[in-house]
Amino acid sequence: MFGGLKERLQAARNRLTSSIGATVTVPADTAGTDTITGSAPDAPVLPSLVDKVKILIIDRELVVSEKDLSEALSDLEMTLLESDVALSVSDAIIANVRTSLVGKHRKIGESVDALVVASLKSALLTVLGNGFDLTEYIKTHPRPVKILFTGVNGTGKTTTIAKIGAYLKKEGFTVVIGAGDTFRAGAIEQIDVHAQRIGIKIIQHQAGADPSAVLFDTVQYANSHKIDVVLADTAGRFHTKANLMSQLDKIKRVMKPDLVIYVDEAVAGNDAVVRAAEFERTIGADAVVLTKADMDSRGGAAISIAHTIGKPLMFLGTGQAYDDIMPFLPAQVVDELFGGGA
Amino acid sequence: MLDSLSASLKDALKKLAGKTVVDRAAVDELVKDLQRALISADVNVKLVMELSKAIRTRSLDEQPPKGTNVREHVLRIVYQELVRLVWASTDVKLEPQTVLMAGLQGSGKTTTTAKIARYFQKKGMKVGVICADTFRPGAYDQLQTLCQKINVPCFGDPKGQDARKIVKEGLVASKDLEVIIVDTQGRHALEADLIQEIIDLNKITKATHRWLVIDAALGQQASEQARRFHDAIGIDGVIITKMDGTAKGGGAMSAVAETKSGIVFIGAGETIENLERFDPDGFISRLLGMGDLRALVEKAEEAMNTEELDVNAMMKGKFSLRDMYKQLEALNKMGPIKQIMSMLPMGNMQLPEGVYDVTSTKMVRYRIIMDSMTGAELDEPGLITSSRLQRIARGSGASPEEVRELLKYYKMMQRTLKGLRGASGGKFNMQRLMKRFSGMQ
Numbered sequence: 001m002f003g004g005l006k007e008r009l010q011a012a013r014n015r016l017t018s019s020i021g022a023t024v025t026v027p028a029d030t031a032g033t034d035t036i037t038g039s040a041p042d043a044p045v046l047p048s049l050v051d052k053v054k055i056l057i058i059d060r061e062l063v064v065s066e067k068d069l070s071e072a073l074s075d076l077e078m079t080l081l082e083s084d085v086a087l088s089v090s091d092a093i094i095a096n097v098r099t100s101l102v103g104k105h106r107k108i109g110e111s112v113d114a115l116v117v118a119s120l121k122s123a124l125l126t127v128l129g130n131g132f133d134l135t136e137y138i139k140t141h142p143r144p145v146k147i148l149f150t151g152v153n154g155t156g157k158t159t160t161i162a163k164i165g166a167y168l169k170k171e172g173f174t175v176v177i178g179a180g181d182t183f184r185a186g187a188i189e190q191i192d193v194h195a196q197r198i199g200i201k202i203i204q205h206q207a208g209a210d211p212s213a214v215l216f217d218t219v220q221y222a223n224s225h226k227i228d229v230v231l232a233d234t235a236g237r238f239h240t241k242a243n244l245m246s247q248l249d250k251i252k253r254v255m256k257p258d259l260v261i262y263v264d265e266a267v268a269g270n271d272a273v274v275r276a277a278e279f280e281r282t283i284g285a286d287a288v289v290l291t292k293a294d295m296d297s298r299g300g301a302a303i304s305i306a307h308t309i310g311k312p313l314m315f316l317g318t319g320q321a322y323d324d325i326m327p328f329l330p331a332q333v334v335d336e337l338f339g340g341g342a
Numbered sequence: 343m344l345d346s347l348s349a350s351l352k353d354a355l356k357k358l359a360g361k362t363v364v365d366r367a368a369v370d371e372l373v374k375d376l377q378r379a380l381i382s383a384d385v386n387v388k389l390v391m392e393l394s395k396a397i398r399t400r401s402l403d404e405q406p407p408k409g410t411n412v413r414e415h416v417l418r419i420v421y422q423e424l425v426r427l428v429w430a431s432t433d434v435k436l437e438p439q440t441v442l443m444a445g446l447q448g449s450g451k452t453t454t455t456a457k458i459a460r461y462f463q464k465k466g467m468k469v470g471v472i473c474a475d476t477f478r479p480g481a482y483d484q485l486q487t488l489c490q491k492i493n494v495p496c497f498g499d500p501k502g503q504d505a506r507k508i509v510k511e512g513l514v515a516s517k518d519l520e521v522i523i524v525d526t527q528g529r530h531a532l533e534a535d536l537i538q539e540i541i542d543l544n545k546i547t548k549a550t551h552r553w554l555v556i557d558a559a560l561g562q563q564a565s566e567q568a569r570r571f572h573d574a575i576g577i578d579g580v581i582i583t584k585m586d587g588t589a590k591g592g593g594a595m596s597a598v599a600e601t602k603s604g605i606v607f608i609g610a611g612e613t614i615e616n617l618e619r620f621d622p623d624g625f626i627s628r629l630l631g632m633g634d635l636r637a638l639v640e641k642a643e644e645a646m647n648t649e650e651l652d653v654n655a656m657m658k659g660k661f662s663l664r665d666m667y668k669q670l671e672a673l674n675k676m677g678p679i680k681q682i683m684s685m686l687p688m689g690n691m692q693l694p695e696g697v698y699d700v701t702s703t704k705m706v707r708y709r710i711i712m713d714s715m716t717g718a719e720l721d722e723p724g725l726i727t728s729s730r731l732q733r734i735a736r737g738s739g740a741s742p743e744e745v746r747e748l749l750k751y752y753k754m755m756q757r758t759l760k761g762l763r764g765a766s767g768g769k770f771n772m773q774r775l776m777k778r779f780s781g782m783q
Contacts, residue, residue: 078387084561087382153584153612154448154557183612186452186484193479207487238587265448269384269561271589278588292447295530295563320447320477 008079009120066102073098084300086273089127089307096123121334127303128330132287132312134164135171137259138229144176144222146230146255148215150248150283151263152275153236156291156317158187160263161231162194164289164315166322169198173228178218179204180211180251183235191233198322201227211235211247212254219255232257239278248283259286261314264305266293272301273308280309291317294324302328351379355417364412369401376420384592386565389427389599397423427595434606434619436465438520440513440547444540444571445555447528450583452481454555454609455525456488457617458581461607462521463494470519472512473498474505474543475527485525492614495519505539509546524549531570544575553579553606556594564593568600579606582620586610661756664720667712670705707740708748714738723752 073094080090100119138145147164149157158181165175177195179202181187188204195202203218215232222230232255237244252260262285264272279285288309290302293316306313313328354375361368373394380390397419406415441458443451452475459469471489473496475481482500489496497512509524516522524547529536544552554577556564571577580601582594585608598605605620712720714737719725726734726749735742 081381082387082562084563087378152587154450156448184484185487186480188480189483190478190480238584240587267446267561267563268559269593270382271384271559271587274588292530295446295532295567301561
């Protein structure tokens, strides 16, 4: 999904490189000629003029100034904004790159490219964190591992649960799903069909029932049948609805989840930051799943959300089939972004 | 819903208003603030750049018309350019038509389909819905359940695989109906076979309108997706959903600019009634804190019949408890007070959260208390003596203090309306009224 961002970053990097390169070579040249004229009389005494100049140029360190960067950085900012990185987050990234580049001494022999790439890379890696290995987590924790899924309406919680269910089943775990969305019309039918298709037991009540009760029953079932993982669906809700958020709080109290997963879509814009922060504040989140990554090749929302709540991205949803889900590996993604010249 | 965008826009404009001289630097600063506000509302970056360029050149080059100062001139340009951004509102005609719904997965097509069905039904049209989503499990059940609630026929086949066949059959089955809404499966523009499917559905239905449903939170991707949908079936209207969250719907604005269409409806809530018509002037006015009176009037008209409330008598100062009762009832029908307040021109006023909830529960209490009054008391509140007050309190299960509070509230309303009478004099001070409002709790 990061294909688009990759292209853009590549372009921004080239611009950044050329602008530092350009401003830097000019003083280097004049310095060079100055030295030649200035030290001409001493030439016979010392080993060789040519050598001296060579040493001067190669060992000379140059200071990158803020002015050199301003235009290139504003280009980079546009790139990030166009890739759906939220305004506040792109501000933070730009500031990070600026402080790490400005005032930096750079040897002329050192490649400008490497310098820029290193600082962008470290900025992005800081933001994206370390990823989250779900299978490892399940293996090292007492069963059943209870996982609660939250998020706003229409981000793809139910589909994601079906996908993760299928993924875990393939990894050899036993799974039970709790149909905790008792509000939206057709939600129970939807997850029921999914569960049947992938062959997973589902616990459900009637529409309009108390979701806490449904999920409590699901946990009870898992306990008595020695099931490894409980996947708990919930109704989509906006962070602005206090009542619904306290309902979620109750669910959390009743089922005591080991992991709370926040689900959002890759195509969300600036609001992704606002709502992620609010969910994190009210009920917390241990990891993030980003859906609909196949719609958008830029992946800015991943960067925004990870930066805002500082929680690792666990999976990316990349399509409508059950196996369209992939674990998220930040180091690999960042390496890919800077693939080629890096 | 638009609180924070509107706050940052207003801040930008306030800054301008505080300047003694409006020069190039001031305009540049305003433009920069506008850019940040719009980008953080998810409006397409390129669009924002075009808009800000237009505002800058027009502000600096155009001569302000006689009688207006530079500041007003700049404000007007900002307003005009913003209105141009959201284009014209699309007409929703009350005539036989077929509507094809299109959009990304999870943008709220099915819920919106039911809401639109309800909208036409309320306007007295015969409405039917066809469910052409054969992919997502539970889609038919969802639409069926929603339609049952409002008694609208819903055609579909939960086991069917072929959306084209279902739509053909559905059209035959609903040929007696006036408005047919076709809900489709969520798809994004990179899925070629699904795009082909919607092109076919468009041909089969000969749809009068093809409306694109856009999630208010959709970011920069909106332009691209809208363009592809537009290329495929020719979008002629955009519906913004989920405006009850904190998202600002800038993506939808970009979609509108891309398809050269208008915003038809705004969805803001999970119940079937939460759908509003869209009016660009009102939208921008509300955004800039100038109030959307037209939408308020439309809402009020919908909620009350003219006979129910004698406005003229009220304006003459004849305002009895009976009138207040009707008024409270009408308010109740109009929806949450918060929504109504956001349409009033209140400038930069911020109301403390919680005021709304308290007042709306209080309204219910007031009505119960008034139910315990006699007809004579309702017409002439002056009659209420302390023994009558005791009786009313006992009859409504309220404390005497509550009854007194109600009478105090009545007097306040009466005074306010007297002030309103000289409307041209501008005595009607919303701010003062609201202050009293919050003082009441």
